[in-house]
Structure formats: C-alpha cells, structure tokens
Amino acid sequence: MHRNFKNALAFSALLLASTALYAQIEDKRGIVAKDAELVKVQDGFTFTEGPAVNRMGDIFFTDQPNDKIYKWSAGSNKVTLFREGAGRSNGLYFQLDGTLIAAADLNNELWAIDQNTGKETVIVPSFKGKKLNGPNDVWVRPKGGLYFTDPLYARPYWEGIRTPERQQDGEHVYFLSADRSEFFRVTEDLTKPNGIVGTPDGKNLYVADIGAKKTWKYDIQDDGYLTNKTLFCEMGSDGMTLDERGNVYLTGDGVTVFDKNGEKIAHIPVPAKWTANVVFGALDRKTLFITAMDAVYTLKMKTRGVW
Template sequence: MTDPHADTPLDSSLSRRTLIRATGIGVLAAAASPAFAQTPAAPPTTVTSPPRDFSRGGAPTTYFSDPDILTIDPVFNNYAQPNAAIQRIWTGALWAEGPAWNAQGRYLVWSDIPNNRQMRWIEDDGRVSVFRTPSGNSNGNSFDFQGRQLSCEHLNRRVVRYELDGSATVLADAFEGKKLNSPNDIVAHTDGSYWFTDPPYGGQLYEGAPDAAGGPSNPSGRINPKLGQLPGIGTAKRELPTNCYRIDPSGRIDLVVTEAQVPDPNGLCFSPDFKKLYIASTGKGPGDSGPGGKGDVHVFDVGTDNKLSNQKLFSDCMLDGVKCGPDGLRCDVDGNLWVSSNAGRAVGYNGVSVFNPAGKLIGRIRLPEVCGNITFGGPKRNRLFMAASQSIYAVYTATQGAGPG
C-alpha cells in the first residue's frame, strides 16, 4: 500500500491488520518509511494511514468491529457493540467538557469552557446550537432525578441548578464562609443530595479568572483578572483546599473528602447501587502549594449516614507504561467504570479506559484527541458520548449507563 502523503511507499509487508494491532504512534511511525515519519501531512491517528476521518461524511470502517475499540479482557466483548462505529458528531470547541444527557428532551449538553458557553446536540436531527451563553465558564454538567440541569461554574466559583420553570438557583458558592475554588464536576444521589468536586482549575485565564492580586493563582498581581469580565468578577482569592462536598437537600454543605485524601479531585460518580463513590485525582492546579494529584482514581465506601470510609486506590491509570490521566467518570449498570483518558501526546492512549468493579482494565476506546469527560445517553442510555478536546464523539455500546445523565 502507498501513503498518499509521502514520496516513498510504505513497506508492502506492513498490512492494514498489522496497523490495527499496533498501539500508539510509536509503532506506526517505526513501521512507516523515513519520509513519512519525518514529514507527515497530518498527525497520524491510532490506526490508519492516511488518518481516519471520524466525521459523518467520512468513509465507513470496513470492519465488523471498530478498530479503535480494543478488548483487553474477553469480558469487554459483552459491553462493546460489535457493529457500531465511533463517530465525531461535532467539532468546534476550544475545550469541550461536562457532557450530560437530558432524557426527556433527548439532547446532549456540554461545556465549551474557554468560549464561556454551553452547547446542545439534538438527538433526532443532529443539530448543534449554542444552548447557554455566558455560562460562567461552566465545566461539569449533570441532570438530577427530576430532570433539572446541574452546572459547575468556574468563573463564578459556584454550583447552580436550572429549574424546570427556567429560573436558576445557586446551590453552593462558599463553605464555612469561604469562597469555593472552581467547582468541577457534580453528581446526584437518590436521597436528593448533590456531590461535587472543587479543584482550582478555573483559577486561570483560559478557563475562568485568576485570583485577585496576591491570591495563590496570581501571587505577583501582574495579571488583571477583571479584563473582559462583568463587574464583580476578578475580586476573589482562593481560600480553600481542594475538597469534595455534599449538598444536603436542606441546603447544608458538608465536607466529605479532604484534599489530603484526594488532592485536586476532578470527575466523580457513584456505583449503580450508590454504595461506592469514585473520584479522579488529577494534576497540580494553579495556586496549589502541595504536589497536586497523581492522575489516579480512588474509591470509597458510602455509608447509610453518607459518611465515606475504606478509601482505596482504584487505579493508577498507567497503561503500558503510559499515564492515561483520568478526568470524567461514569459507571454502567454492571458497575464497570468508564474513565476518560488524557494521555497528552501519547497518541493511541487518549480516549476512554474501561475497568471492571475490581479495578482491572478490560477495554479501551481510542480517540484522535485527548478526552476530558464522558456520559451515557441516547433514548436507551446505551450510547457513550465523549467530550474530547475540540470535538464530541459518540459510540453505541451493549450496555447502559447507570443513573441520570
């Protein structure tokens, strides 16, 4: 076969099947001719050369199973839909995050954090439009058991709920009189409570607003956090550690996980029976005085009194020696944990990693962009939506997501 982007043909012994078995950019680059390795016309994806076109207009895959859905353990064959291909259903974000599925309205909503907007994809015709702007540089979104949207706003350092009548309610903006950092992700519990993480990633220009002069994320005061903002923005300073909180139905806010337990907490989700809570710990954020998270996932037992215990390291997210930084988390109905993967420039490891309840890797989904967050949706809740850098990807699965979107 011949690479149309190079003057030198690829070795004819390098079959398409060989490329499919190859993982990551290293194998592909090593197998290609020197001309291709040095001057590619476009960044290679995980499988094909020339790069695969994931869009609706792209050529269909010629395999019964998508070559970018990898079975690590045979049990994963029970969860991957063999004749379903990964599709890029939209692109155009600066950084896509927080996908959430509205079951009644049959639409997907997600955040485009730097563009300060939320987007919406309509399931019946695939139309995408701006859903809410400004969005407070929202990050994580979810829907509770009453169908109300929950959003974590970096810019305003708060958690809000959009009511069914169109009004908005501020659920949390402070703890013990101190302003929150930048709420990141949120999940609903069957008892009516909401659980959310509060790392510092919104304390930067790109995704929110840095601290006022002298604050941990703006110690020199050289950055003016008020530029381009509405009145009142840019006056706050980071006051709290990176904790996780529970919003009681009464409105009370309780500290449930400390920074010492899970530094820089990011995505979180409950097991299907709500007896376990998973939390992703990500890297050091702006203003952190400590080492920050290690890019791993932790799990806690959830007691009937909402107290957490028996903390364990669920996964260090090291796959084949590559750190697949976790972010968004979702469980399926069998308790498998689907984890978005940000492996940076390690092409072939960005996408989604799937673990069984014991923490064993059973499958992977490879994407051509780093993946920040995921959710299950669609009318049957059997479609996995993946917010990956600039784009939204989707693939049908043979399972259903647990809990609301």
C-alpha cells in the first residue's frame, strides 16, 4: 500500500475517533470548546497523578510508581522530566511564591520543592509522633496555609520501610498554617478523603470522600478550621479542580462536572480505565489537562480554570 494512502487512512481513522469522542461528550452548559478534541499528549507512563499549574500555565505531574515528576510546557506542548526520585509524590500544588508542595508518599511526608533547583524540604514528617497514612492530595489557600488529605493506600514499595497498616486512628484531612507553626486535623468523620480543592476566594473547601462515594463542601474559617459541612454531590473522586463559573470537576470514570449547586452538567469520556486527576493549564487557563493511567491528555475549553 502506498505510504501516503496509509497516512490518509490513519488520519481518517483518527478524525473519526476524535469526532466520535466529541459526540459522546455530555455538555449541558457549553463548557467545552466547539469541536474540541481530546488530545493524547504523551503515554508510556505507569500511573499519572497530581497535576499542578504554575504561573506560566505549565503543568507538573507525577508518575508515582516510577517515582518521577514531569513538566508539561504549555508553549511547546512537550513533556520533560523535572525530577527523578520524587519521594513517590502523588498530589502536587503550587504556592504563590512558586514553591511546589508535594504529597510524598514514600515516607508519608509533605514536601516543599524548589521549582528552579528541584531541591526538597520536608515540611510535615508526622502527626503527634506517628507517621501519616499517606498524604494524597493538596490545596494551598490564597491567604496562605494548606490542606491535604491522608487516606491509606498500602504501597508495595513500603516493604522494609513501614508496615502497610494504618498509622493514624483514621483517614482525615489536615491543615498546615502559612508559617508552618500550626498543624492540626480539620475532619475526623470521613471514610477515605482523597481529592481536595478550594475556591479562589478562600471561603470554601471541597473534599471528595472516595470511600463513601460523596463530595462535601465546607466553609473555611480564618484560623484554618472547617465548619458547615454540606453534601455537595453523591460522587467521590480521586482528584478535582474548579473553573471560573464555580463548576467542580471530578475524576474516576472520565471527568464528570457539577455546577456550584451540585447538579451534574457534563461528562467527558477518557479512553482509560481510570482518570486520576485534572487541572486547567496554559496561560489563558482554558486547557483542561487530564492524568489518566499511562497517559496524559488535553482538551480545549470555553471555561477558564481558577488558580
């Protein structure tokens, strides 16, 4: 078969697949860009997680089983290795000063990583003298301080380091103050908290209890404590993000979107068994970046992400 004909057939197949995928997108409020296609940026990973966006719109994400952090450059659409030996980092989030906060699962710690040098500092080694279960996802609030979830997912690489049993008396959410002088629990009644994200005004926090298949909304107090726990939706999530309209994006089976009132308004299918996390990237924050098993994807959106 002639090479050009082969290429034409391949292109036609790709176009049909993209068209079919777009036709499957459920979008009641017009949040996805017209004729947008889900683009596979790169595959060959083992399990991608923790996407975090910096000021330039570049996204850092993890390949946790391979102990690496990668960087997706928004301008070039290229993926490069940022750091090898990343403490088996899972969730990531940038502080306003450019410091990358990482849920380092190897020794159940929270790290602060210099974005320029890659050097890490352990900022949370334990809680009340005991190791954490396994810090998972992180959100940094605008006025400083951060929240992270601490579920238990026993890891094969813990062998020889620690026992796979739960270290704390439950699976909770924690708050660390901006000056790192205060560190305390803010929830103690969840089954397995995982995804976490807050509103850009710093007033509300969403926590996905993946074990109970629910997502909760809280009011954030100035001192970091949470009040007014309210059921947001009957769905848990691995990771999550928000857009400028207040829509909440949950993961697992593709990406499912709920409006600020908890009504399902969209579903974006992803060709993977599991979608772990999601964030908005690029300078205009209109590129949805999705981590899904062995690959990462992008999708052009009408809505803009918040950061």
